[in-house]
Amino acid sequence: MHRLILGIESSCDETGVALVRVRDAKARPELLAQALHSQIAMHQAYGGVVPELASRDHIRRVLPLTQAVLQQAGVALSALDLVAFTRGPGLAGALLVGAGVACAMGAALDLPVLGVHHLEGHLLSPFLGADPPEFPFVALLVSGGHTQLMRVDAVGSYELLGETVDDAAGEAFDKSAKLLGLPYPGGPALARLAEGGRAEAFKLPRPLLHSGTLDFSFAGLKTAVLTQARKLGEDLPAHTADLAASTQAAIVEVLVKKSLAALQQSGLRRLVVAGGVGANARLRAQLDAACAARGLRVHYPELHLCTDNGAMIAMAAAMRVQAGLARPTRDYAFDVLPRWSLQDIAA
Structure with a gap:
């Protein structure tokens, strides 16, 4: 069995490296050390991720981060048993950096390598926390690029229940934030601004909320935010907190009600939330309350593991x-x- 596994994440704008130990076939793997570098400061000047800059920064960061992780864990490079890397989905150039480094390391040390699905990393990231879930469960994968509901019966056993037909929830946060003049990254900035606003101030749509399906749609909400911002015109600065709060409330309501519907339709009583949007405080509070009222369990990754990281890989x-x-x-x-469906790796 591969007991010491190094994981490298480089799918977008975070470079993550981590070391996990597998004691036996049944015990939960143990995270020994991790290190992460975020490129947010570099991309802020451009209002979004610049793929070429992201790739070049991964090149600069991945080896120093690897050295830091091994030093933190007190493990020699020669003691590794397996090197894992994010194979997709993500930005092609960024992915190639992590894959190239992992495979070069494998070739130099005569170690096997393993390409990992980025979304599977997110989906299993709550197992790193203090309150790990048990199979089976419904998973809400919610991030800047993905919004999906999955039935998860075991590792590798994934059934798609619903997904976004256009923008992901994270995109809705980010694009709405940009319309309000907020800095990159927009989602967290909008959530912070919403804390001082009134969620009922503006009536915004909840797309597909009553569709009878578990699919999502957020493009219409973004358009409604744009329309409202134009109506406010010069008065927008006085109402940005209210519009931010109303936007967040619309996104969160859809995510919560669709997740509850997925639990009801599947007959399962356990929900796992993963991905960057899973760090949103309003989403967590409303899911906690709704699940507690129904006798359901909900699990999240630790806050620092919601964004992309090497530990989940x-x-x-x-x-x-x-x-x-x-x-x-x-x-x-x-x-x-770069485009890889999670169902393609299902057992």
Whole structure:
């Protein structure tokens, strides 16, 4: 069994490296050390992620972060058993950096390597926390690029229940924030501004809320925010907190009600929330209250593990190894999959 697994994440604008130990086939893998560098400050000047700059920064950061993780864990490079990396989805150039470094390390040390699905990393990240879930559960994967509801029966056993037909929830946060003149990254800035606003101030749409399906749509909400901002005109600065609060309330209501519907339709009583939007305080509070009222359990990653990180990649690799689903290789002719469905890796 591969006992010491190094995980490298480089799918977008965070460079993450972590080390996980697998004691046996049944014990939960143990996170030994992790390090993360965010590129937010670099991309702020452009109002969003610049792929070429992201790739170049990954190149600068990944080896120093790897050295820091090994030093923190007190583990020699030669003691590693497996190197895992994010194979997709994500930005092609950014993914190639992590894959290239992982495969070069594998070739130099004669170690097997394993490409990991980025969303599987998010989905399994709550297992790193103090309150890990148990299978089966419904997962709400909610981030800047993805909004999906999945039925998860075991590692590798994933059934898509619903997904966004246009913008993801994170995109709705970010694009609405930009319309309000907020700095990048827009989602957290909008959430902070919303704390001082009135959620009922503006009547905004809840797309597909009563569609009878578990699919999402947030593009119409973004358009409604734009329309309202134009109506306010010069008065917008006086109402930005209210509009931010109303926007957040619309997004959160849809996420909460669709998640509860997924639990009801599946007959499951456990919800896992993962992805960057899973750090949103209003979303957590409303899900906690709604699930508690119905006798349901809800699990989240630790706040610092909601964004992209190496720990979730190392954990996903470790859990696939334990489940007998991993196919590590010493073929170092790597590729990446910028568009990769989570269902493509289902057992």
